[in-house]
Amino acid sequence: MARLGELAMERVREVPAYRPGKAGTGSAAGKLASNEAPLGPAPGVRAALAGLGSVQRYPEQAELLERLAAHVDVRPDQLVLTNGSDELCSLIAGLFLGPGRIAVLGEPCYQIDASVSVLSGARLRRVPLREGGHDLPAMAEAAQGASVVWLPSPHNPTGVAADPRELAEFLAQVPADCAVVLDEAYRGFADPACRPGIAALLAEYPNLIVQRTLSKDWALAGLRIGYAIAAEPVADALRRVRPPFSVNSAALLAAEAALADPAWWSMSVARTRHERTVLESELDTLGVPFFPSQANFVTAELEYDTVAPALRAAGLSVRPGADLGLPGWVRISIGWAPQMALLRAVLRDALGGRTGSTEAVG
């Protein structure tokens, strides 16, 4: 037994254990640590789940695939549904990485990308971020001889999005046999000008795999559903390595109901974007540097130990940057307006001594 444990640990020694964001000490609304959607999904989702029947049957994806294909503007055979988008990271690593292969990542990166790469036996080539964003020219260079480039945009943990024009230039420089994984977990919160046209990019660069989730702007994190958009042969290969029923019936039903209510999505995203702007302007006033965010969080240069006790006392929790490769910073998820007002008040109190106005980093 002990021997197997040692063997297992040998494979994952470099993989940090995942530490989920902590709940606030008050209501769940005080948890500003996991980039969740404060309003929850469209009301139709609850109604659909209440009517969930036939759980003795294996889940059936066809209807959602049709709806999603129309929503994304691709063919259904270009889509692969997964159990949260994190499952897709494992599928991609299984398909394209392994001993002797190279994975390129920003530094700091989204932790799951590093974990699945290390587990595959691949070597990591890390490219430091520039002002919170991916250094795309340096990443294009690093991609020579590599098998996968992991590219979340907007990035986690910084919220900075790649410029679509620079992204296209980057794709033109990456070898055709290297997969570029554009993780758009936070796309819905980005300015339209920061959202690349996926169908056109895919048509030109069949080595592009777009990773999406319904956990964030569609508010279904607890049900675990994400998807890949890829060229048909890549999508076919991903489907072959995916456990066929990894997306359950409740998640499929909920996703359909969520997509049927785009007005709810717009309202929820607009509120998040508004609160994000208000928080950034407060940080500006307090003289706290932050990365200009296109996501549903803002990462600010604040010592966790300085602000966490006061936040905790107010029933709020944020994510320590040290957990995310950014010591000396905290990542603040955008929550409900009352929690955000409370957060700003606590920060004003805690940092009252600081003056001046600081431009956003970058």
Ligand SMILES: Cc1ncc(COP(=O)(O)O)c(C=O)c1O
């Ligand atoms: C960049 C990024 N990709 C993927 C995910 C995972 O999403 P899912 O809940 O679909 O597994 C997250 C979640 O925080 C994320 O930040």
